[in-house]
Amino acid sequence: MHLATKVLLASLPLGLLLAPAATVGDTTGDFHTGATLICSDCHVMHASQQHGYNPDGSGFFLTPDTTPHEYLLRAEVNDLCLSCHDQSSVAPDVLDANGGKYPGIVRNAGFLNRDGVIGQPATGHTLDTLDTAPGGTWKPEDDNGTGHGLNCVNCHNQHGYAGGVNTYRNMKMDPGGTGFAYAQVTYAIGTNNLALDVFETAANSYDFNDINYNEPDTNASTYGKWCGGCHTNFYGAPGGTEVGGVATGSAYEEFHRHPVAGVDIGALGGGHSSLAVFAGHTNHVKVMSASGVWDGSAADITPSCMSCHKSHGNGNAFGLIWMSGTGTITENGDTDATQKEALCGQCHVQGS
Amino acid sequence: MSLLLATLAVPLLLAPPQEPVRPARPRAGLGGGFPAAGPRAGGWHHGDNLVCSDCHTTHNSLHGQPMRYDGVAEPADNLLRMGSPTELCLYCHDGTDPAAPDVLEPVSYVADPAGGWFTGGAGVPNDHGHDLRPASPLQAPGSSESFSLECSSCHDVHGNSNYRNLLFDPPGSADNGNVVVVVDELVSANGSNPAQVYVPANLKDRSGMGEFCNSCHDNFHGKTAGEEGGASRPWLRHPNEETIFGKDHADYSHWAGPITNRVRVETPTDDIVPSSDDRVTCLSCHKAHGSGRVDSLIYADGLRRLSTCQQCHNQ
Known part of the structure; x- marks a missing residue:
């Protein structure tokens, strides 16, 4: 073992004890963690089950496949997750049309498609795809093994995190094999905490209107960094190699990739972004705010990955959010938008 | 020649059935008064404690x-003092005899008997454990075979040197009668002390229980692709006889911490639990007779099956 590795491993327990979650809040993922982490939801000890877990044999259980699966799973990962998370009344739906537990909501994360099964492959994250992540070198087979494409647990920690470690949606802290605690996306439920990355207004809410994004560090985006775990070149500080940018006064311009942190909307004015344009819309894309005010009435709002893309995807290419600012909000943006440029027009003055 | 053969045949006929030799095993750090390894009776109904008239009557007649x-x-049949072996066993083991460990729900002599209890008596179906004398044979989970379980399906009614007189050749076994279950106990049965004997705290599981259970539940134990899977790949079924220590998906530091209601594990090389030799076994999650929980599961905290999983996994 390399000395550096030994040192790293030796330091891990201490690092765990000092994990930032201990100071920023004790909220773990809304589900599949703590008391809602039900082993038998996903695992079956002997690849055999004829009845449920209630004393009379009743109760919900997923019939395990007749062929045993590794890790004692009841089915392969995506099939297993989707058995509850696709067209099932027991859990939020994440694949294609929303027929799940909350059918009336606009899913903040949008929806996935599945390679060769349902949906269009260019519309967001594609389950089972073997493709390399755009902007990076990570590919699903790196984590899942040869022939195994993108799956749910590449992004979500299926067991949550023990010890009260706070991660929004059980998002993994090491996406794309980035290593221990590369990005911990923290969140608050019910009452906002500006020191945390995400504010969910009510527990177990997946609705667009209930999710907002704080900006604890005005020079960074933990959420953006998390996406950068796989999409390596798409996240970085202004002026850095990933997004570029030239310092102009207290702001930046001349980026070579769109910034996803450290740039307030309207900071430079002119032909750049406009706070007034953003504030003038009725429907707003998601932005980060250090003060917890997201409608453009405060000058501290910053775009990040979630401003333009649904994390799961939607009906548009790249999971882009076509949001004109008026009409009814949908998972694709809003009903008045007719082209992707509506999204750019959320912040930019050109063409307006 | 004929005389010699005849001479040989007599002792063969008179010799008791040969029992498997209990294997020697390393015993580092023994302490706490647990007896040293070696052949011993199954606890009761064996040797001097095997009283024929407890169970048999020669003429079914007295005065x-x-x-x-x-x-x-x-x-x-078989000169039994009840209509069937199981009815005979339950005559004493149904809670009416305080000297005999009760195996029928409700059990009152201890709160947590090591073997658990059967819900209902003979012929009463239940999902909480093994069915005694079911109306028709039941297929054992993990097996294509069906069985009509009697007490004597698992226990040698005349005793042997196995733990709890467990059979060396349980039904369905392809083990040629060599299934040796080794469990040491601090207090041995004396005919009046079931509350001290038949409790988890009195026991140190060493080895063999997985193999015993596997006799009927064929696919649930073993390191082949049709069973638990191979050690070089993630498990297909929950492994048995694998240490908690050093496993990627177990949390030994949690197991070694201050856990209450600790489940049973095998401790093959020392008397210390928790320690690094602790191995999960069938009885870590299940009671042998039944538990009042579905599938004879043990809820370590008394409320949730998750609490049993968490003792080792801490997810």
Whole structure:
């Protein structure tokens, strides 16, 4: 073992004890963690089950496949997750049309498609795809093994995190094999905490209107960094190699990739972004705010990955959010938008 | 020649059935008064504690009255004092005899008997454990075979040197009668102390229980692709006889911490639990007879099956 590795491993327990979650809040993922982490939801000890877990044999259980699966799973990962998370009344739906537990909501994360099964492959994250992540070198087979494409647990920690470690949606802290605690996306439920990355207004809410994004560090985006775990070149500080940018006064311009942190909307004015344009819309894309005010009435709002893309995807290419600012909000943006440029027009003055 | 053969045959006929040799095993750090390894009786109904008349009656007659416990005048098969082996066992082990460990729900002699209990008596179906004398044979989970379980399906009624007189050749076994279950106990049965003997705290599981259970539940134990899977790949079924220590998906530091209601594990090389030799076994999650929980599961905290999983996994 390399000395550096030994040192790293030796330091891990201490690092765990000092994990930032201990100071920023004790909220773990809304589900599949703590008391809602039900082993038998996903695992079956002997690849055999004829009845449920209630004393009379009743109760919900997923019939395990007749062929045993590794890790004692009841089915392969995506099939297993989707058995509850696709067209099932027991859990939020994440694949294609929303027929799940909350059918009336606009899913903040949008929806996935599945390679060769349902949906269009260019519309967001594609389950089972073997493709390399755009902007990076990570590919699903790196984590899942040869022939195994993108799956749910590449992004979500299926067991949550023990010890009260706070991660929004059980998002993994090491996406794309980035290593221990590369990005911990923290969140608050019910009452906002500006020191945390995400504010969910009510527990177990997946609705667009209930999710907002704080900006604890005005020079960074933990959420953006998390996406950068796989999409390596798409996240970085202004002026850095990933997004570029030239310092102009207290702001930046001349980026070579769109910034996803450290740039307030309207900071430079002119032909750049406009706070007034953003504030003038009725429907707003998601932005980060250090003060917890997201409608453009405060000058501290910053775009990040979630401003333009649904994390799961939607009906548009790249999971882009076509949001004109008026009409009814949908998972694709809003009903008045007719082209992707509506999204750019959320912040930019050109063409307006 | 004929004389010699005849001479040889006599001792062969008179020799008791040969029992498997209990294997020697390393015993580092023994302490706490647990007996040293070596052949011993199964606890009761063996050796000096095997009392023929407890179970048999030669003529079913004493002073003109039946000797069967149920008072039936008709003699029973095998000279038994009840109509069937299981009914006979339950005559004493149903809680009415304080000297005999109760195996039928409700159990009152201890709160947590090591073997658990059967819900209902013979012929009463239940999902909480093994069915005694079901109306028709039941397929054992993990097996294509069906069985009509009696007490004697698992226990040698005349005793042997196995733990709890467990059979060396349980039904379905392809082990040629060499299934050795090794469990040491601090206090041995003396005919009046079930509350001290038949409790988890009195026991140190060493080895063999997985193999015993596997005799009927064929696919649930073993390191082949049709069973638990191979050690070089993620498990297909929950492994048995694998240490908690050093496993990627177990949290030994949690197991070694201050856990309450700790489940049973095998501790093959020392008497210390928790320690690095602790191995998960069937009885870590299940009670042998039944538990009042579905599938005879143990809820370590008394409320949730998750609490049992968490003792080792801490997810």
